[in-house]
Amino acid sequence: MSGDGDRIERRISRQELLKIAAAAGGAGLLAGRVSGAAAAIEAMTAESGRLQVLDWVGYGYDGGQAMFAAYNKRYPKNKAQIHVMTNEANALNQFNGGLKVDLFRPYIGWVKYFAQSGLVQPWDPKLIPNLKHLNPYMVKAGQYQGKQYGIPDDWGFDEILYRTDKVKPKANSYSLLFDERYKGKIAWFDDIEMPEIAGLLHGYKDTWNQTDAQLKKSKDFLISKKHLVRKIWSSETDMQQLFAGGDIWISYAWPADYAAMKAKGLPVAYMRPREKPIAWVGNFMLMKDTPRPHLAHAYVDAWSSAKSGKWLEDNYFYGHANVLAKPSSTALAKSLQIGNPRALGPANANLDRDIPRRAEYEKAWQEVKAS
Amino acid sequence: MDVALSRYGAWALRAFFVLVVVFLYAPIVILLVFSFNNANIPAFPLSGFTFHWYHQFLTNSDLKSSLKTSAIVAALSSTGAVLLGILSAIALVRHRFRGTGPVAALLLSPLVIPYVVFGLALLLLFHTAGIPRSIFTVVIGHIVITLPYTILVLMPRLQQIDVSLEEAAYDLGASRLRTFRSVTLPLLLPAVVSAYLIAFTTSFDEYAVASFTVGTQPTFPIYLYSAIRFPSNLPQVIAVAVVVISVSLVVVIAAEVGRRVAERRLGAVES
């Protein structure tokens, strides 16, 4: 329990949170909010054009519109225009290629990287009223050098989706992704998370900071298993299409993919590996030279509302950082640990984090793909 | 007896030809069938007839704006390529100078470069020069890759046009430009139109180079590529495919027929 004094382990209940917020000076909070809002409104009328958002598949008008519907409704002249990123490396490439957006959503392992990159600027917490409802641990994780670079909203796990009628796992383990029995029916994710998973399987102490020898072992392991893989997917709809079509039976996947396959009536299970799943938290980041910073804050605020959170939990089976967002079904909440504030703690998961030697990991992964 | 083919041989080859043509058109026909199929996934058995997908894609504003973008890019780049192609063809055909070979090789060299290399080269150029990507960066790339095609279409036709016609005009005191406008260009017109159409269709359909140079407005192939990769709209996309392929088949055949007819009519200039 909280015996080890680790802040992560400390239970933060909803009641405690509200008490803290009240005690922190309700009046001061209110005053700050009002003046902040007034200034924001003034500034926003000066910002024009559609808000340019770089986000993942399923978070735009291809299914996730409910998440920012409130924003679109309030600023119809600046409706969000969504560009798609398949992962953070892809986002980086798009920036290098000249893409100009106002905000985007990398995940927690990349907060430090982008904060240091000069591409982003910190958020102004005063302009995001819903920030105070967000899980403080996640909020803290989005900070760098004391500034709020990332606003957390969605969170979840990387686990294994498989067809219960076709696949009998030997154990609840990531090793299912490398099971020789299912050659040609397996899909991996196109990201350096694969070497991280290989590291977890090998029991490395810190799979985010593997030594050269460990990284080589992970790489060779992946290369040796690559012949089992039908597709290394970069976009969820790709993978979902293959799953629905019966082309693949086993895949690295996110809870939303489990939700989608269940909705299609497929007999699937979402397996929690005994190595403890890698967990992630999405962090909105604000681009440095955006001409629409206030609109961007408003967009993030809409995403951070309890209403959006509830929609996300009910439909995509993801957790939402807003502690007030409760999913409709308790069974669902339980199975996916949505209501568990310690879900991302080390006892339960391997929360994704910054990789000091990212270039080496990327190189190794490229070599796996080329082999 | 026929020296090239026996009767049996001719029959066998004809059958083979038919087989291949069927193979070439079958996927297109299958797309046609499924574009009217009342189901979300294209699979047998069929599930009933519907116009639904055609109706749907006509109201898809992202799709329509990508078509518009592609049309603009194609029009601009074809114009540029044809203009540069005319200049090049005249220089190569009507003028004798040392270095015709290397110059022709340079002008035709974009034919050889793999588009992935050329695309990323342009990406690096624009990144290094700080030029933001836009419709115009796509046009620039497309002019480069379609220029060889226009030259290859214009040159033979220009060679067919009797030089003495032009010289007669000069003898009468016409300036070069006047000669070109009144003598050369009208005779060259079928090839110019042909070159324009080839450049247009190449640009309209081009994905590889565009994927590196496109800005915020996707061209039609870019839109199509992500629709194929992320197929939530698959039936709609199939309907689009049928329409685009049919239109381009008609255009191609009409253009070719038109060109032959026009050239036959102007035919008296064969030297």
Place this chain on the structure above:
Amino acid sequence: MAVEVGTEKLGERQPRRRVSRPSLTAPGLLGLPIAWLAVFFLVPIGIVAAYSVDVLSFGSETHGFTLAAWHDFVHSGIYLRLFWKSVKMSLIVSVVIVVLAYPLAYYLALSGTKRKYVLLLLLIAPFLTSYLLRVLAWTVLLGDEGPINSFLSWTGLRPHDHPLTLIDTRFAVMLVLGYIWLPFVALPIFVSLESLDRRLLEAATDLGASRFTAFRRVTLPLSLPGVMAAFLFVFIPTIGEFVTPSLVGGTSGYMYGNQIVDLFQTGFPDWETGSVLAIFLLAVVVLLTLVFSRFLQPRQVSAS
């Protein structure tokens, strides 16, 4: 369209045949096209080369000229193996469709059919429609529960839960690439067969050769330039292909071109390595073109 030639007036000096021509000579005409290509074709390639040796780099710091990336490329061998894999796939596709296209061209050129140009157009027309859409047609056809497999299970030719894995394979990539290029490849072969002088064949058969021998010793050798051109027209572009493999290739159909795109667009940016791969591909392609250009006659090229 007739051009009127005036008559000379009596008593006037005879006009000279060659009037001196004002202004535009070849350099003037060529100035614009060459400048365009210099800026938007040659310079960008130079920039890629610069990136490959770290004279330019996308981060702010450049370390100056170094062949480290090239050294890694040669030394580690992984990308070279991928290149070789792509070359093998392109080779198979090119050889197969040239072999398939030859009889088609032969039929059109030598069978004496009256509508040969119409049939040729019929053959070529699909090539001139959308590339992506024709690949789309195959992604639709080849799925595990797509038309081909569902037809097979519907007619009982194959059990329902054991469909043929057609898509996301090397086979799918080669099949689709072959399908895309087959129409185009017939053209140069057709051109060289069409220009064949039938009298040579007649002479051969008059001398007692069978049709097959005449084919083997007269037609085939004379059509070889066309065959070579056809082969190169498909082989060279296919080595660097990335669009088709990304749509139907899955993991095993991953080609060299995909790797390059990954380093610039989809994966973590590594422009130095990507540039090395790009320059290597370009160099190989240019070399192949130069070596085999002796076989290419301009006629084949301009006919398309």
